[in-house]
Amino acid sequence: MTQISSDVIRGYNDTMILYLLLDEPSYGYEISKQIKALSDEKYCIKETTLYSAFTRMEKNGYITSFDGSNPDTGKRRTYYRITDAGRQYYQQKCLEWQVTKEVVEQFIKKEGEL
Amino acid sequence: MTQISSDVIRGYNDTMILYLLLDEPSYGYEISKQIKALSDEKYCIKETTLYSAFTRMEKNGYITSFDGSNPDTGKRRTYYRITDAGRQYYQQKCLEWQVTKEVVEQFIKKEGEL
DNA sequence: TATTGATACTACGACAGACGTAGCAACGTC
DNA sequence: GACGTTGCTACGTCTGTCGTAGTATCAATA
Numbered sequence: 601m602t603q604i605s606s607d608v609i610r611g612y613n614d615t616m617i618l619y620l621l622l623d624e625p626s627y628g629y630e631i632s633k634q635i636k637a638l639s640d641e642k643y644c645i646k647e648t649t650l651y652s653a654f655t656r657m658e659k660n661g662y663i664t665s666f667d668g669s670n671p672d673t674g675k676r677r678t679y680y681r682i683t684d685a686g687r688q689y690y691q692q693k694c695l696e697w698q699v700t701k702e703v704v705e706q707f708i709k710k711e712g713e714l
Numbered sequence: 715m716t717q718i719s720s721d722v723i724r725g726y727n728d729t730m731i732l733y734l735l736l737d738e739p740s741y742g743y744e745i746s747k748q749i750k751a752l753s754d755e756k757y758c759i760k761e762t763t764l765y766s767a768f769t770r771m772e773k774n775g776y777i778t779s780f781d782g783s784n785p786d787t788g789k790r791r792t793y794y795r796i797t798d799a800g801r802q803y804y805q806q807k808c809l810e811w812q813v814t815k816e817v818v819e820q821f822i823k824k825e826g827e828l
Numbered sequence: 829t830a831t832t833g834a835t836a837c838t839a840c841g842a843c844a845g846a847c848g849t850a851g852c853a854a855c856g857t858c
Numbered sequence: 859g860a861c862g863t864t865g866c867t868a869c870g871t872c873t874g875t876c877g878t879a880g881t882a883t884c885a886a887t888a
Contacts, residue, residue: 721873721874741866742865742866743863743864743865743866761865761866761867762868765865789864789865790864790866791864791866
């Protein structure tokens with residue numbers, strides 16, 4: 601199974617995380633699971649990468665955090681919610697992706713051409 | 715005009731350069747022109763990025779350099795030629811790109827969906 | 829009951845690629 | 859003779875990724 605090295609995706613980790621926050625707030629562990637599942641196990645974001653993305657995006661105003669810990673059990677959990685600025689950023693990255701894809705493909709040979 | 719930020723392309727700069735070396739040796743200035751042209755002006759690789767890529771790829775054995783200076787005028791020019799290892803690496807990156815593209819697109823909404 | 833595995837996160841430091849700035853040198857042209 | 863193009867090097871900074879490690883709760887299992 602081809603595993604994707606993250607340097608390839610660099611620049612789209614934030615986008616992927618925001619995508620998973622579009623409909624409802626979520627938290628680190630779940631997002632990492634969802635990325636793995638949605639990518640068909642081809643991409644597993646590293647914990648440190650994920651949490652540092654949260655920090656960065658919160659600082660940039662793309663997400664806000666709130667406490668979702670269980671007061672009974674004492675289990676910690678930090679949820680993140682996408683902001684309007686985050687939605688805008690996400691949309692912009694989606695448009696950018698279309699351009700990027702076209703550009704990169706100018707330099708890529710398909711299997712038949714190799 | 716949407717200009718691509720290079721963090722997006724990070725991980726594919728080497729691939730783009732190798733693509734332009736597939737058929738014949740070339741040198742820095744020409745490659746930078748070709749990238750700009752082939753990308754329809756949407757991506758301009760920075761000089762420092764380009765030349766450090768050359769150094770790195772030569773160290774990795776993906777390209778070799780030879781002197782193409784003009785002995786009459788004294789004008790310097792360093793050509794680079796792709797190696798077999800470089801071709802192999804390029805092919806591998808092409809396959810990887812197909813996977814990467816599919817993965818990223820799981821997290822991207824098209825214009826109609828936004 | 830002790831250990832392991834899953835859940836949920838933080839801290840710290842290293843590394844690599846991109847890039848800003850600067851400089852050098854030859855040439856053409858205006 | 860100043861400017862733009864060609865062609866390249868040196869140096870240092872920044873950012874995102876990631877390795878390593880540590881903390882804490884809970885469920886299952888041996």
